[in-house]
Amino acid sequence: MTFSLPDSLDDIYPHNRAHAFVKIRGALQASEAFSSDALSLSSGDALACLPMIPTATVDLVLVDPPYHSTKKDNIYGDSDFEHDDHFVEWITDLGREWKRVLRPNGSLYLFCSSDMAPYLYVALSKDYNVQSMVTWTKPNEPGYDGWRQKMKKTSLRRWYPHSERIIFATPATDGNLKRAPFGHFLKSCRVQCRLTSNQLTEITGAYGKVNNGGAVSNWETGRNIPSREQYAKICEAFLGTKLIKIMPKYEDVIRAFNIDPKEPFVDSWDFMNVRQYRGKHPAEKPQDMLRHIIRTSSYEGDVVLDCFAGSGSTLAAASALGRRAIGIEIEDRWVAYAAQFIKAKADVSLERERELSIQGPTVAVASLPLFAE
Numbered sequence: 001m002t003f004s005l006p007d008s009l010d011d012i013y014p015h016n017r018a019h020a021f022v023k024i025r026g027a028l029q030a031s032e033a034f035s036s037d038a039l040s041l042s043s044g045d046a047l048a049c050l051p052m053i054p055t056a057t058v059d060l061v062l063v064d065p066p067y068h069s070t071k072k073d074n075i076y077g078d079s080d081f082e083h084d085d086h087f088v089e090w091i092t093d094l095g096r097e098w099k100r101v102l103r104p105n106g107s108l109y110l111f112c113s114s115d116m117a118p119y120l121y122v123a124l125s126k127d128y129n130v131q132s133m134v135t136w137t138k139p140n141e142p143g144y145d146g147w148r149q150k151m152k153k154t155s156l157r158r159w160y161p162h163s164e165r166i167i168f169a170t171p172a173t174d175g176n177l178k179r180a181p182f183g184h185f186l187k188s189c190r191v192q193c194r195l196t197s198n199q200l201t202e203i204t205g206a207y208g209k210v211n212n213g214g215a216v217s218n219w220e221t222g223r224n225i226p227s228r229e230q231y232a233k234i235c236e237a238f239l240g241t242k243l244i245k246i247m248p249k250y251e252d253v254i255r256a257f258n259i260d261p262k263e264p265f266v267d268s269w270d271f272m273n274v275r276q277y278r279g280k281h282p283a284e285k286p287q288d289m290l291r292h293i294i295r296t297s298s299y300e301g302d303v304v305l306d307c308f309a310g311s312g313s314t315l316a317a318a319s320a321l322g323r324r325a326i327g328i329e330i331e332d333r334w335v336a337y338a339a340q341f342i343k344a345k346a347d348v349s350l351e352r353e354r355e356l357s358i359q360g361p362t363v364a365v366a367s368l369p370l371f372a373e
């Protein structure tokens, strides 16, 4: 898994994102149940649909599969696995497909339970560099205590697992897990341009804090990534040698990590849980948390994939942020629900964007006739 130099300007972002989206939609045509200009929701099994998606067409995989911990009957697949190993193997198989469909500079976010997270971390580490293990603390709104209604916590004889984990991982380069695909690419371009690491440092002015050439070698070993300005200087240096004719755009090679300092910048998140409402998907994730992930780990126009779409929350969040999104969901009732949910969100998305910092609960889609219980 690595980058190649573009043959023509047509290969370059954002054209290739639009093209990728069309290719994915074409591949999933037979199962597509709902679509709009930038969204497509398919009805089907994730592991059956994923192999149809063309390689290296997705920028962000954001998935919330059944957890296999709570064994909830109201979530398809949650109690399907007799042994923990079977669940881990299933996620490992999915992980291989996610890596295949991801672009080399893409990202994976996997929601999971605190119980299963350590096993999944180890399993995914074979193919990915795990960047963070986020703890979502799931606070409830004041006066609304979700777990108290469900169980007598004192009988548990351990701390009630109120938090969930989100594994944030990026594709590792074959054969060298700690090297990011961009590092390999940078080095091969530098060698092709017959520049030493120190020469490139001189040209770009990217001196490391410790020694000359520090920044370039950090980029090549995957310890760090250049800023947009630094990458522009790298491109100028390579193109200046006339040994390379076209360089890819920043968005085509550098992993997105757009942090707004006003947002939580730590690996412990306290986005408010989605409050119960009539017809709610039992695992609906809050829009502000999904937007936080999508805004940080993708660029505008990018392709986001959620192959456990549930309520359609990821697709709604992606759409509100100007991304393209592909969803897959196995249960027909949630496919139908998601189509309505996404439309309902689209009507209020800008207004809600302003309110989202206050609370997570979303539009009462349940009031639509489709969701009458």
Ligand SMILES: C[S@@+](CC[C@H](N)C(=O)[O-])C[C@H]1O[C@@H](n2cnc3c(N)ncnc32)[C@H](O)[C@@H]1O
Binding pocket: 044, 045, 046, 047, 064, 065, 066, 067, 075, 076, 077, 281, 283, 284, 285, 286, 307, 308, 309, 310, 311, 312, 313, 314, 328, 329, 330, 331, 334
């Ligand atoms: C934990 S929920 C996702 C909830 C979603 N993130 C939301 O915010 O609404 C998992 C979803 O995956 C679906 N699912 C379970 N097994 C699946 C499979 N093999 N392929 C596709 N979808 C599946 C379930 O029906 C359920 O809606």
